[in-house]
Amino acid sequence: MEEVAHFTEGEFYQVHFDSRAYIDNFYFCPRGHEEENFLSFVLACLSRTFSTGKYKGQRLIEVGNGPTIHSIISACEYFQEIVLSDFGDNNRKEIVKWLKNEEGCFDWNPIIQHVCAIEGKRPFDVEVNLRQRVKQVLKCDVRLENPFHPHNIDPAECVITSLCLEAACKDLETYRKALRGVATLVRPGGILVMVGVLGQTFYYVNEKRFSCLILSKPNIESILENLGFTIHEFNILPAQDRKKIVSDFQAVFHLVALKSATYTCDG
Numbered sequence: 001m002e003e004v005a006h007f008t009e010g011e012f013y014q015v016h017f018d019s020r021a022y023i024d025n026f027y028f029c030p031r032g033h034e035e036e037n038f039l040s041f042v043l044a045c046l047s048r049t050f051s052t053g054k055y056k057g058q059r060l061i062e063v064g065n066g067p068t069i070h071s072i073i074s075a076c077e078y079f080q081e082i083v084l085s086d087f088g089d090n091n092r093k094e095i096v097k098w099l100k101n102e103e104g105c106f107d108w109n110p111i112i113q114h115v116c117a118i119e120g121k122r123p124f125d126v127e128v129n130l131r132q133r134v135k136q137v138l139k140c141d142v143r144l145e146n147p148f149h150p151h152n153i154d155p156a157e158c159v160i161t162s163l164c165l166e167a168a169c170k171d172l173e174t175y176r177k178a179l180r181g182v183a184t185l186v187r188p189g190g191i192l193v194m195v196g197v198l199g200q201t202f203y204y205v206n207e208k209r210f211s212c213l214i215l216s217k218p219n220i221e222s223i224l225e226n227l228g229f230t231i232h233e234f235n236i237l238p239a240q241d242r243k244k245i246v247s248d249f250q251a252v253f254h255l256v257a258l259k260s261a262t263y264t265c266d267g
């Protein structure tokens with residue numbers, strides 16, 4: 001397998017990230033990749049967060065969704081308009097293809113059906129809702145102070161990001177700045193829902209190796225608290241013993257953090 005000496009940033013994704021191979025490998029069934037085995041944990045966490053209806057509002061933004069829509073399945077009923085975003089052109093194209101139900105688009109039905117079975121919903125209704133409520137699929141770069149530069153996007157009641165920041169940020173300072181940019185997209189009183197990996201240095205999509213910033217729970221907690229967030233839940237699934245061929249994460253996390261209603265970001 002190919003080794004890469006430098007940290008693989010957005011430009012590397014733009015050229016080398018095979019969107020279709022990524023979803024084929026990691027999202028073809030609710031268990032996810034057989035070596036990683038954490039997708040059903042993530043789907044269950046997202047379902048618990050949103051299915052009570054406690055978090056709702058006008059807008060939801062997902063930052064760095066790649067070619068995936070799984071993170072918004074449970075949430076879509078509770079937000080009128082959804083903005084998806086990613087750095088990679090191919091990722092955004094793959095999403096648009098699914099939204100338009102074009103021939104050859106990825107089959108998200110096994111994942112949607114799994115979530116619907118947990119929540120007692122009809123997959124058809126959820127699929128229609130998803131396709132209707134995603135209003136924009138935008139380019140973003142989490143390394144920028146405004147991830148949507150040169151566009152200004154109104155802050156949302158809910159921002160989701162999954163497995164993006166640790167893939168996009170080469171060091172902890174870049175991660176802190178990126179989280180600060182993502183935090184500006186959350187309205188005061190709104191929530192940030194984050195899914196990520198702890199202790200990971202790499203993952204593979206087919207033969208391509210992608211870097212990952214090693215994160216720990218205290219790193220993330222202290223950055224979020226400094227940004228005026230209160231962490232409501234921080235769920236962790238430790239990795240099982242495995243060969244570490246596809247990735248070397250030590251744990252997967254899901255967190256929900258509430259942005260203070262009075263916080264002003266001047267730091």
Ligand SMILES: C[S@@+](CC[C@H](N)C(=O)[O-])C[C@H]1O[C@@H](n2cnc3c(N)ncnc32)[C@H](O)[C@@H]1O
Nearest residue numbers: 010013064065066087088141142162163167168
């Ligand atoms: C591991 S994938 C995660 C995709 C998806 N969110 C998920 O949960 O499976 C990492 C994603 O981060 C995106 N990415 C990398 N650098 C980025 C940047 N600077 N800004 C925004 N997204 C970036 C990649 O294009 C890719 O879609």
